[in-house]
Amino acid sequence: MFSTLALSETGRDWLVDRPLQIVGYLALALVLRFVLHRAIDRVTLRRPGDGRKPALLKPLRERTSTKLQADIVHERRSQRARTIGSVLKSGVSVTILVWFVLSALSIVGVNVAPFIASAGIVGVALGFGAQNLVRDFLSGIFMLLEDQYGVGDIVDLGEATGTVETVGLRVTTVRDISGTLWYVRNGEVLRVGNMSQGHAVAVLDLPVAHTANIDTACEVAERTATEAIAHGDFDDDILESPQMLGVDAVTSDTVTLRLTVKVRPGRQWAVQRRLNRRILEAFDEAGIAAPYPNGRPFGTATSSATT
Numbered sequence: 001m002f003s004t005l006a007l008s009e010t011g012r013d014w015l016v017d018r019p020l021q022i023v024g025y026l027a028l029a030l031v032l033r034f035v036l037h038r039a040i041d042r043v044t045l046r047r048p049g050d051g052r053k054p055a056l057l058k059p060l061r062e063r064t065s066t067k068l069q070a071d072i073v074h075e076r077r078s079q080r081a082r083t084i085g086s087v088l089k090s091g092v093s094v095t096i097l098v099w100f101v102l103s104a105l106s107i108v109g110v111n112v113a114p115f116i117a118s119a120g121i122v123g124v125a126l127g128f129g130a131q132n133l134v135r136d137f138l139s140g141i142f143m144l145l146e147d148q149y150g151v152g153d154i155v156d157l158g159e160a161t162g163t164v165e166t167v168g169l170r171v172t173t174v175r176d177i178s179g180t181l182w183y184v185r186n187g188e189v190l191r192v193g194n195m196s197q198g199h200a201v202a203v204l205d206l207p208v209a210h211t212a213n214i215d216t217a218c219e220v221a222e223r224t225a226t227e228a229i230a231h232g233d234f235d236d237d238i239l240e241s242p243q244m245l246g247v248d249a250v251t252s253d254t255v256t257l258r259l260t261v262k263v264r265p266g267r268q269w270a271v272q273r274r275l276n277r278r279i280l281e282a283f284d285e286a287g288i289a290a291p292y293p294n295g296r297p298f299g300t301a302t303s304s305a306t307t
Contacts, residue, residue: 044085135187140169156193209289
């Protein structure tokens, strides 16, 4: 009678109690995963038309320039938050899955200690075998947390220089000036030159002849740049007044003057081109000699005799 009772209790334990415990752990795991994923979505996703920063990014440092277009800023923030949120979701799912599997094995009477030790060994082996992949992911995570660059930034990543189009955990895509799309692995980026953070500087190197009056040339160049900015020809691109630094270099046939202007990030090249044209015209009108052997003023056409 006792053996029959013990057998019935054992059968009930294996057929009812333990399966119910496993189902309870499974339900708890699914609920935890759903709740945590919803919480991550709430802090990483923005509602349509909401220009506020995602809640996940508020405690993190952000280097986004306020001068960038609003849609680029929103896309940059959204992509950064989505990527970080994807990492958090994956981490939560893996952690809950491992917890559930170990709990289920423990319920059925399996010693989980060897599994934990084996998992550690397998993890080390995978880490050694996929070092480059792990390095790419870790570099991508730190790059996102530190906001080294984002969508819309103009960056120099070494071999690739251009505008960032997408930012991922493993690969960043950069479109260069010729339209080529570069895929750059995050783990291979040793240094980042970001030309879209804070401000930029338009540097104008103005060559004149040795025979030119240097003081007059400096005065004409600075006055022309100041007048062009005062007339509103550059909208809001200019942040400060131009600075004439004077003679920057002297060669056998050229004296180079340098003028700098602090501008909005990414606008230095457009400002340089427009100011160079204005100053070239001003030098021509003032009769300042160009750095040619005959010392002709800027803009003077040359002619050749034909026989």
